[in-house]
Amino acid sequence: MKFKININKEAKHNGVLCCLDWSKNDEVYTIGDEQQLFKWDAKTRIGTQVAKLPEDFYPTDLQWLCGTRTSTKSSGPGSNSGNKASDSLLICSNDGRFIMLNRSARAERIVNAHVGSINAARWSPDGTGLLTAGEDGVIKVWSKLGMLRSTIIQNETPIRTACWSPNSMSIAYCTGPFIAIKPLAANSKLIKWKAHSGSVLCLCWSNETQHLASGGDDCQYKIWDSQGSLIYASFVEDHSITSVEFGPKGIYLAVGGFNMLKLCHFTGWSYSNTKFSSPPIGSVYSIRWSKDGTQLAAGGGTGTLIFAHIIEQEKVSRNLKAKTIARKVIELQDIVTRTVDTLDFPDRIIKWEIGYGHLVVATTNQVHVYNEKYTNTPLTIIDGRPDVKVLILAKKHFLVLDSTAVSIFTYSGRLHLTPKYSGLTAQLTSLNEKTLSLGLHYMAVRDCGDESLIYVFDLMPGASRQNEVTTCHTKTTVQQIAVSRAGTVDDQYMVFIDTNRDIFCASLKNGSNFEIYKIGTQVLSTMWASESNMLVGLHDASYSIWYCPGEACMDPTVVALTRVTFDITELGKNIVLDNFEGSIVTFKSSGALYPIQVNLLCETLHKLLNDELWPRALTLCRRVQDSILWAALAAISSKKNQLEIAEEAYSASLQIDKVKYLQHIKNLAPNSYEQMAEISVMMGRSNEAETILLHNNKTSEAIQLCVRMHRWERALDVAKSQKNQSDLEWVLQQRKKYLNAINRDEYLQPFKQIQQ
Template sequence: MKLRTRFCKKNFLKTNGATEESGQKNTNYPLICVDWSSNEEIYFVSDDHQIFKWSDVSRDSVEVAKLPDDFVPTDLHWLLLGGRGSGGGKGSDTLLVCSNDGRFVILNKSARVERSISAHGAAISSGRWSPDGAGLLTAGEDGVIKIWSRSGMLRSTVVQNEEAIHCARWAPNSTSIVFCQGGHISIKPLAANSKLIRWRAHDGLVLCLSWSTQSNIIASGGEDFRFKIWDAQGANLFTSAAEEHAITSVAFNPEKDYLLVGTFNLLKLCHSTGWTYSSSRFSSPVVGSLFSLSWSADGTQVACGTSTGQLIVAYAIEQEAVSSNLKAISNSRKSITLRDISTGTRDVLDFPQRVINFSLGYGHLVVATTHQVHIYNEKYINTPIIIDGRNDTRVIQVGKKYFMILDATSIWVYTYTGRLHLNPRYPGSQAQIPLLTWRSISLGLDVLAIRDNSDPTMVYLFDLIPGASRQYEPHSLKAKQQLAEIAACRAGTPDDQFVSFIDTNRELFVSESRNLNGERSDEIYKIGTQLTAMMWASETNILVGVHDSCYSIWYCPGEGASDPTIIALTTVSLDTAEFGKHITIESFEDSVVTFCSAGARLPVTVNLYCELLHRALLEGQWPQALKICRLAQHANLWATLAAVATRKHQLQISEEAYAAALQIDKVSYLQHLKTLTPSSAEQMAENSLMLGRMLEAETILLHGRKYEQAVGLALRMHNWRRALEIAQKHQSEAPDLFQKVLQERWKYIKALQREEWDPLYLPHVVKEETDNTPSE
């Protein structure tokens, strides 16, 4: 992938106080204030005090306003109330411009000054609207950072010292501010009584900063000719090799994991982990240092302001998507080449509008332009299905049955025939649409999972099965920690759907989307630690995850999640020292996992027998599954078969599999299960209990009106409160249960030689002792 650039404005020259365009150099103004007001319009201003607008449609610049002669701009930023993907819609009507005398002005869409405020005692180095649009910050060379309301009222002074601040940026969630002073970078949380995080970042001055909305990491560039990447705690993740000149600008892409780096006559497109996709060197004409970089709202174009007054617009091309035998490459802004590797055929797809996103998978190519979505079937490539009215599509995810798009207004799930299947809504969804990323939304086989941005510990699960009640009434799943990434499984049966997620502690958890009874289980199981990325297989319920120095493959993450023994038996971890650093997962199709490190694709094959085993289990071919395990004779396979067979109540197969995996305790338990009435509530409950699903076991017993067994289960688990609740609730159907629970509790207390301490049992202590003492 690389950037294609073009020059949009000649040098600004000053002649007798007027501004004109000329090819001769005299006194040129550095262009350090550049920003997009929409996906087609760029506003820029220099020391000539004139605000210009460049249009992608007309390819020309026009003057829209003139600032006072004593107002020398230092920063410019548009407020897009519709979010990053608003495309300059109804909300993009407020412009912030800062000056070198400590003032800032707020202008409306017609360039009329709404407010002019003297904010600092020295030049303002940075002025930025907050991502949520609630206010703005100004940082000055007087060492002060202030937060203002949208109307320009001072809210607070968050930083105040004597050292000049060169750059300041908001955190993606608007709860912190990162800024640089000298060679140090600091993060100031806005919460009360929070501590400042400060560290030495560069050998020289830190000149520029950017905070990624996708990965929550920070990029910095300095006078030591290097750019670096940090996490939100100040730990260094990447340090570049020294360039020829100082790094003057950095900018993360708002929608993808790209980082743009600008220096003298050089523009570099990098991955967010640091390695470089491509470099564009400007030798003729010489543009000087790139002072300002601004991505468009859809993340496909970038505007660059230079020290010689040039405006450069660049857009990304040669983006690739690979799936099975198909490969799609974007040749230009309006064309994509689709290749079939198996047959050698090649089709060039031209579009009337600019391509802003595309995704390939399951035999379909979905392409989003500025106002349409095109659906291509690999068998009928010449007759696409077109959906109109989908503007500024930010995320596309393809699934086996449906595909999902996230645009500027909502989330949409379509079938491949172009029919709208679901437009999910949940509390506060409309306000959160601009903040959603590909890490916070996941399309599975029959489930759509969405992380709540207002409460990052909450996940909403939408059922995609036609006619399901949860299509518009999602089930909520709450974790203990904030979630960094979620993923719904892409294969299996409607009864075997799981969702996995990585929290902010980098721990991996799995939960069911739906259990065998069609009901929800809120139980969440931890199956891994120190994860940086994860992905489900495209055709089987196998999960792969990347750690710092290795990668792991979970061959049975769903059915075995509740049993740590099964997880240990079905997990394989392999070293990645030969892969390099900063490994990401590009795809997981069939039995091949494709990792990516420093631009190199590294395919790795998982256990082929386990892939075949999962496919046999998916089709219910139990004899075939047994043949595969007997042929391979591997503990991973036997443990996977045992977990799935136990879940499906295939006790005979489960017993053989556990025996082959040397799980003698489970074999003895299964032999006990076989003595119970087949398919009875007791047997099904005991089966669930063996899988570690205690809530499911209790539910089965209560539904089967086996109240005595349900109380006995609670007593076996020493869940005394639950046993008393069941006995009291069903006292009319089983009047002896209540007394039985009290007697067992009395024996337990007597064995401990303690007095009763539980408030639920204290009211019954006197009566309990009265009833039991004579019989002693």
């Protein structure tokens, strides 16, 4: 992967091209030391002058605020309100002033903000205000109309640059060799650390990964987390790093220096390094990505304007490898037959994915769907999908997130579902691959206002389900969600990772009654297998495979038996989980792909059990005699009420307590309510077992179940509600025996009241 560079030969700026920004996906505004503001067409690379600033106004920074921005941090479920703002261009100067221009290049406001130069002026991500940082060591926050709100920082030394956090709740700035983060909340603590051995020259904060990137006089660029921990430090370059900028999708990082432009991964390692010798462009002082993240513009010290877009991006699905060889061309290669097809598109490619037998390509206004076996003509072309941000493929459907809606299509091009919930329109700009997940039968999305809330949509065919949404409330903030991509309708699960890096699993079968179970800790990212309900989770220096997380999640013992952890320190640092196709997990580290084969027999077992071939699955386990296979078979067969197979599988896994319990269940009347309740208890669904007994007038059995589960207060409530004196006396008698056994006095208030 690399940049395709286009240098504008007719430089319109005589001095340094100090600042630039995109107003649209194909429109760039630049300004230089000669005070002339130009507008450039990225397609034709032709520039026209739109304004001439005062001669004593020497610009230092520039940024557009385009369209409607909405604050997701203040909006919650049920709120569609947003902070609307017309297009406004913010330009600051070296004499302490900043100016606001409208789309017609007319000055709407000029403000004297600082004593000395303003080194940085930035609109907040939610569009409600802006910050300015100057050589006087002061950072101020202003309203979007240019009214002073507060002075955040008063420093003794000059502030080189500053930027907002993605949620607009903190400000990062650099002074000398230090980087500091100042939260805007009252009485919050300043985080400060020494970042470089020389002065820090540039700083940016990723909206997607929450990482910070910095470059300095020590000729290095570094990646940090939001607490100041170092993630990556580059090798020493030949010259100082003068600009860094994360792409809007959070995947790429652009780094600029003297006659140098690098394309890097967000974890720091470099895809490509472009050196400029003829003509020399000087130091790259400003880099800006387009809104769709496919191209960038950069300004050099000689007044040169650089346009670049990403090419040679590769993706592999089984025997097919696809690669972009130009901004409108994809090359599709069959590795087995060694045939090569070239696909030309009328517009620039924004997003594309390959998998499940299809290639889906999103251009600036259309979505093209191809069958991998017949690439001569597309299966369908979907019009009117502008600015596609997220594209997710599943076995039966694919998801498109653009600037107007979230849409789910079939591969024939039919619109299958348009998920809707209160506040979705305001959150479209904040959704990404981590907060959206498309599975085989369900789709899940995390609310961007309340980050502990997950919406789940059913994809089953039938009547319109776009407004039929169920909600899952979690106790902590959710960072990533993933819905299973295989299995039957009854075997659909969702996992999510919270801010503590714990991973949880929940079944999607029971509608709104989500029972959440913790299945692991210290997980950075996770992904379901494409053809079976196996799950991979990436840790700091290892990865774990859960061979049946959904069926085993109710019992921590079974989770431990069906999970295997492998060390991958030899792959290096900053490892990224790339794909989990079939039984092969692919990791990416420093640009290299590392495919790793997981237990192939477990995938075979899942396929047999999905087809309900229980005798063949049992024969497989008997021949292989693998402990993981036996444990997976035990967990799945227990859920499917295959008691004979479950008993043998648990016996082979040395789970004697479960074998005894299964024998007790088998001695009950087949298909009786008691047996159904006992099976629910074994699966960890005690509330369901109690409901089965109570709804079928098995009150005494329900009370006995509550006592066995040590749910004393519930047992007492049921006995009181039925007004059966014998059941009440039996509960009190069992409670007395329990207290005598543990040698304690009564401590539950309902039982104390009865004693009194």
